[in-house]
Amino acid sequence: MMYKKTQIMSTNEIKNLEEIFEAKIARDEKIEPKDWMPEKYRKTHIRQISQHAHSEIVGMLPEGNWITRAPSLRRKVALLAKVQDEAGHGLYLYSACETLGISREELYEQLHSGKAKYSSIFNYPTLTWADIGAIGWLVDGAAIINQVPLCNTSFGPYARAMVRVCKEESFHQRQGYEIMMTLCNGTQEQKDMAQDALNRWWWPSLMMFGPTDEESTHTAQSMKWKLKRKTNDELRQQFIDQTVPQADILGLKIPDDNLKYNNDTGHYDFGEIDWSEFWQVVKGHGKCNKERLNARKNAWENGKWVREAAMAYADKQHQRKTKQTG
Numbered sequence: 001m002m003y004k005k006t007q008i009m010s011t012n013e014i015k016n017l018e019e020i021f022e023a024k025i026a027r028d029e030k031i032e033p034k035d036w037m038p039e040k041y042r043k044t045h046i047r048q049i050s051q052h053a054h055s056e057i058v059g060m061l062p063e064g065n066w067i068t069r070a071p072s073l074r075r076k077v078a079l080l081a082k083v084q085d086e087a088g089h090g091l092y093l094y095s096a097c098e099t100l101g102i103s104r105e106e107l108y109e110q111l112h113s114g115k116a117k118y119s120s121i122f123n124y125p126t127l128t129w130a131d132i133g134a135i136g137w138l139v140d141g142a143a144i145i146n147q148v149p150l151c152n153t154s155f156g157p158y159a160r161a162m163v164r165v166c167k168e169e170s171f172h173q174r175q176g177y178e179i180m181m182t183l184c185n186g187t188q189e190q191k192d193m194a195q196d197a198l199n200r201w202w203w204p205s206l207m208m209f210g211p212t213d214e215e216s217t218h219t220a221q222s223m224k225w226k227l228k229r230k231t232n233d234e235l236r237q238q239f240i241d242q243t244v245p246q247a248d249i250l251g252l253k254i255p256d257d258n259l260k261y262n263n264d265t266g267h268y269d270f271g272e273i274d275w276s277e278f279w280q281v282v283k284g285h286g287k288c289n290k291e292r293l294n295a296r297k298n299a300w301e302n303g304k305w306v307r308e309a310a311m312a313y314a315d316k317q318h319q320r321k322t323k324q325t326g
């Protein structure tokens with residue numbers, strides 16, 4: 001009897017907590033790590049924030065490939081800084097994710113075992129220098145459009161991390177566009193290289209926004225929790241509308257024969273995305289999935305001695321301090 005009463009009490013308590021949580025969301029107040037939150041909210045955030053963090057860290061690899069081959073000192077310095085920024089973004093995001101009660105080790109383990117996803121876009125190869133321009137222009141361009149609404153997401157640590165990330169992404173987008181501009185104002189060979197990079201990165205960039213709203217498993221719930229502020233299709237359309245005029249300025253042709261401005265909607269209509277390619281890449285069968293994951297696993301293995309040395313040093317410091325105070 002007593003047990004039943006406690007159960008009823010706790011159900012009421014939970015209902016109460018749920019109401020407080022929902023009211024906070026409705027008032028656009030941030031949910032902070034120590035606040036009560038539904039377990040599904042916590043898990044969804046761990047999933048999205050960790051996927052985002054992994055994307056930043058894996059996203060360093062395609063560009064890292066070009067640091068030693070950048071065509072000038074100025075280009076090398078800018079690319080080096082960009083790749084370092086991406087490492088920083090990964091670290092803010094892992095930290096935000098840890099506030100939800102999961103350890104960094106678990107997060108890495110999920111990436112290395114293939115349990116956690118990272119963005120499909122980073123499974124494509126960077127074949128020429130123009131790819132570095134195209135990544136900055138298109139991939140960072142898409143990332144900004146996706147991430148600006150996240151500055152206003154409901155979970156405090158994620159929203160705050162996003163503010164800084166977006167400022168840096170906007171510098172990345174400009175450096176990419178400037179590379180494209182330089183190539184397009186160069187020789188015919190350079191312009192062809194820029195066009196070839198656009199041809200290869202355009203469709204994968206559209207896929208970055210995820211499946212269509214109809215196919216998206218998480219969008220409806222994430223919109224209710226104000227984790228997502230705009231749907232995958234809305235963001236994809238915004239990206240296309242913003243990017244087509246930029247391609248015109250460069251004098252490049254977007255590789256889509258069905259791309260056409262629609263006077264009635266005020267948006268560009270566009271061709272069919274190859275969703276079978278997207279799902280193949282997401283499932284691990286893209287051109288570079290194995291290479292990317294192996295690079296991350298090797299980095300983890302090779303860094304083992306550094307982690308051990310750092311722990312031993314921290315231990316020593318701690319012992320010294322307790323000796324002094326004791």
Ligand code: FAQ
Nearest residue numbers: 052055056059118119120143207208209210216217218219
């Ligand atoms: N790749 O129900 P939805 C960057 C999965 S950072 C792989 O629509 P959701 C910076 C999804 O996880 C780029 N998987 O999912 C940079 C789910 O599977 P699950 C990363 C994808 O979460 C620039 C399933 O499909 N940005 O670029 C992808 O509501 C340059 C169903 O999908 C972020 O992570 C994909 N593209 O919406 C770095 C931003 N799309 O988990 C270096 C934050 C979907 O159930 C160089 N994330 N899936 O097994 C988001 O906004 C969302 O998570 C979406 C997906 C929009 C990506």
